[in-house]
Amino acid sequence: MKLKDQIRFVRQNMKKNKTRLFMTVLATAMGCSFLIVLASVGFGLQKSIVDKIVGDRLVTAIDIYGIEAHDSIERQLGLSQIEYLRSVDHVKAVTYRNQVRQQLSPSLDGSAVNSQGAVNVDFAAETKAGFALSAGTLPKADDEVVIGYHIRIPPGTKPNEEPPAADEWLGKTINLEVSQTQTDGSERKTTIPVKIVGVAEKPSREWRIDTNIYIGNGLIAKIEDFTQTQWGEQRIVPDKKNPEGYEPPGLQDPRFYNGVQVIADGANRVKGIGEVIRKQGYFIHSIADELEQVNLVFLIMKIGLVFVGTIAVLIASIGIYNTMTMAVTERAQDIGIMKAIGAHPSAIRRIFLLESAMIGILGALIGTVVAYVVSFAVNAGLPLVVQGFMNEKVPEGFRFSWIPAYLAALAALISLAVALLSGSRPARRATRVDVLRALRRDL
Amino acid sequence: MMIELIQVNHQFAIGKKGKERVVPVLHHIDLHVKKGEIVAIVGRSGSGKSTLLNLISGYIRPTSGTIRVAEQDVTGLSEGDWANFRLAHLGFIFQSFQLIPSMTAFENAELPLVLKGIALSERKKRVMELLEQMGVAEYAGHYPGELSGGQQQRVSIARSLMLNPPIVLADEPTGSLDTDNERQLLALIRELNRDLGITFVLITHDDQVAATAHRTVTLKDGYLLNAYGKGAEYSYEA
Numbered sequence: 179m180k181l182k183d184q185i186r187f188v189r190q191n192m193k194k195n196k197t198r199l200f201m202t203v204l205a206t207a208m209g210c211s212f213l214i215v216l217a218s219v220g221f222g223l224q225k226s227i228v229d230k231i232v233g234d235r236l237v238t239a240i241d242i243y244g245i246e247a248h249d250s251i252e253r254q255l256g257l258s259q260i261e262y263l264r265s266v267d268h269v270k271a272v273t274y275r276n277q278v279r280q281q282l283s284p285s286l287d288g289s290a291v292n293s294q295g296a297v298n299v300d301f302a303a304e305t306k307a308g309f310a311l312s313a314g315t316l317p318k319a320d321d322e323v324v325i326g327y328h329i330r331i332p333p334g335t336k337p338n339e340e341p342p343a344a345d346e347w348l349g350k351t352i353n354l355e356v357s358q359t360q361t362d363g364s365e366r367k368t369t370i371p372v373k374i375v376g377v378a379e380k381p382s383r384e385w386r387i388d389t390n391i392y393i394g395n396g397l398i399a400k401i402e403d404f405t406q407t408q409w410g411e412q413r414i415v416p417d418k419k420n421p422e423g424y425e426p427p428g429l430q431d432p433r434f435y436n437g438v439q440v441i442a443d444g445a446n447r448v449k450g451i452g453e454v455i456r457k458q459g460y461f462i463h464s465i466a467d468e469l470e471q472v473n474l475v476f477l478i479m480k481i482g483l484v485f486v487g488t489i490a491v492l493i494a495s496i497g498i499y500n501t502m503t504m505a506v507t508e509r510a511q512d513i514g515i516m517k518a519i520g521a522h523p524s525a526i527r528r529i530f531l532l533e534s535a536m537i538g539i540l541g542a543l544i545g546t547v548v549a550y551v552v553s554f555a556v557n558a559g560l561p562l563v564v565q566g567f568m569n570e571k572v573p574e575g576f577r578f579s580w581i582p583a584y585l586a587a588l589a590a591l592i593s594l595a596v597a598l599l600s601g602s603r604p605a606r607r608a609t610r611v612d613v614l615r616a617l618r619r620d621l
Numbered sequence: 622m623m624i625e626l627i628q629v630n631h632q633f634a635i636g637k638k639g640k641e642r643v644v645p646v647l648h649h650i651d652l653h654v655k656k657g658e659i660v661a662i663v664g665r666s667g668s669g670k671s672t673l674l675n676l677i678s679g680y681i682r683p684t685s686g687t688i689r690v691a692e693q694d695v696t697g698l699s700e701g702d703w704a705n706f707r708l709a710h711l712g713f714i715f716q717s718f719q720l721i722p723s724m725t726a727f728e729n730a731e732l733p734l735v736l737k738g739i740a741l742s743e744r745k746k747r748v749m750e751l752l753e754q755m756g757v758a759e760y761a762g763h764y765p766g767e768l769s770g771g772q773q774q775r776v777s778i779a780r781s782l783m784l785n786p787p788i789v790l791a792d793e794p795t796g797s798l799d800t801d802n803e804r805q806l807l808a809l810i811r812e813l814n815r816d817l818g819i820t821f822v823l824i825t826h827d828d829q830v831a832a833t834a835h836r837t838v839t840l841k842d843g844y845l846l847n848a849y850g851k852g853a854e855y856s857y858e859a
């Protein structure tokens with residue numbers, strides 16, 4: 179028997195008692211949407227809380243603080259360590275953030291720029307790591323830079339105020355002033371003009387202010403070439419107040435890197451990479467470590483919610499069982515005639531299983547749509563309620579309820595399975611209809 | 622041999638489980654029906670005619686003995702195998718037509734084709750052809766409740782012939798028909814037998830029907846009297 183004909187039979191049967199069918203589908207839809215909405219709270223809270231923990235950090239990033247060693251200098255990360263980290267499997271990029279060790283007094287069109295300083299980054303690595311820009315591009319030439327999102331805020335502005343659009347500065351030139359005190363106490367100065375080609379993304383945490391100027395390896399080399407010290411650090415010549423003075427590390431001295439991050443090529447690789455480099459003595463921390471605990475708690479919570487929600491679907495299944503049992507009883511005569519002329523019992527069973535499956539699918543479909551509507555309403559309405567009654571503001575972007583596609587799919591699967599389960603007994607009963615009693619109309 | 626019953630006994634068990642009473646209905650039945658024969662089974666009410674036909678139909682299983690249909694031993698077939706066997710080899714005509722009330726004449730007639738899994742386009746042609754032949758094509762869209770007894774019986778015969786079965790079994794096929802319809806049905810049976818070589822086993826109380834048959838066998842209290850009775854010497858040559 180063809181599936182198409184089985185479906186035709188089922189549809190014919192369903193038309194016979196539309197009210198009963200409607201009520202059964204309604205009950206299934208209610209169970210299914212209850213399941214989805216309930217579980218969606220687990221998903222929504224997890225997403226909101228995890229997003230809050232992660233902030234603007236990458237889940238694929240591992241912070242490297244240092245390496246096990248006896249003294250504090252050896253604990254720092256040198257070029258050979260950076261190279262090792264780059265060579266580890268599944269490492270996409272290794273980035274660093276080295277503060278330039280002098281003011282640079284950046285100015286644009288003659289007025290000072292509100293900058294907390296310049297930071298040297300490896301733009302080649304940042305490209306791979308996915309340095310997020312709100313405008314423009316990453317530098318290609320040595321004298322091109324990226325500026326922080328808040329750099330155009332004039333000093334003294336209130337923290338909540340939206341900065342003037344930084345991208346209006348794209349293409350403009352900032353003058354960096356590099357100076358170095360010579361060993362004889364005299365001061366040498368030079369001005370390096372750089373072009374703004376990109377604006378960094380707004381930090382996702384509201385209180386964070388980014389007024390850095392991000393400069394590449396070519397530009398830092400230029401600065402160091404002038405100062406003859408690492409990261410452009412300024413020399414302090416011994417005098418009466420400071421008889422020892424300070425001679426910063428020179429260009430030939432071993433160089434150490436700050437703010438080193440290893441970027442994995444996938445969130446699921448972070449743990450593995452972490453284990454490998456931890457064994458090599460690196461001190462590391464990744465947001466993934468932190469999230470693992472949080473996600474575990476939420477996983478347990480979500481399983482619990484799905485379980486409770488499934489009970490609602492199971493209650494709806496009583497309706498399906500009832501409907502199918504009545505359908506079999508009502509149609510016993512037809513079943514008997516079909517068996518008498520040669521219908522295979524399994525074909526009859528399939529027709530009734532198909533009917534309960536269709537009730538399950540229909541219920542799941544309607545239930546899913548309703549669940550999305552309810553979820554939307556909760557997300558829109560609950561912040562207003564919280565604000566109204568508790569006078570507390572719900573953080574921006576906080577979601578109470580979130581329905582990922584796979585939750586909807588899972589609920590549909592559960593509804594279908596439960597519908598098939600509750601239809602299986604009536605379907606088996608249908609196959610056992612006695613032909614002779616049916617032909618005698620004695621059922 | 623189209624149908625062979627060898628030493629078939631049948632008894633019903635009635636009453637509650639544990640306190641069943643056994644009612645023997647058929648005793649030592651030996652029946653042979655050749656290909657292309659029309660055999661009528663006659664006998665008093667309660668003599669076991671329907672029971673005998675139900676055994677050949679596979680609706681019930683014999684208590685003992687062997688049944689062969691279309692050269693196949695069907696005695697031990699499972700319910701599913703019986704279903705497939707019926708669909709492939711047997712056509713049925715019932716006294717009360719046994720059409721499904723919620724289906725149109727067309728849908729009722731096409732049922733064997735649907736069960737066989739034949740595509741709709743192919744079905745249409747075959748169903749209309751047979752309804753035409755039975756003279757009820759114009760009622761294809763009618764429900765059984767909207768048809769006369771004679772028309773319903775024609776639809777059910779169309780259904781029974783849908784898959785060209787070599788054997789048609791009929792339990793009092795004229796029992797619900799008036800004399801006019803009865804006459805036409807008997808003519809049709811003869812015609813189908815002659816043109817298509819279909820083997821018929823008919824149960825009847827009616828002398829007209831019995832006269833149509835090549836051979837008549839009589840059941841009395843569960844015993845087959847003249848298994849080789851009238852027309853026993855008949856042999857179908859074709």
Ligand SMILES: Nc1ncnc2c1ncn2[C@@H]1O[C@H](COP(=O)(O)OP(=O)(O)OP(=O)(O)O)[C@@H](O)[C@H]1O
Nearest residue numbers: 633634635644646665666667668669670671672673
């Ligand atoms: N399911 C059953 N359970 C118990 N006894 C049965 C059953 N079916 C039939 N019988 C008995 O078997 C005997 C034969 O019945 P059957 O229906 O074969 O008779 P019949 O010859 O077809 O009669 P009629 O001409 O009235 O149709 C009867 O005595 C009947 O009571």
Ligand SMILES: [Mg+2]
Nearest residue numbers: 670671672792
């Ligand atoms: Mg009878």
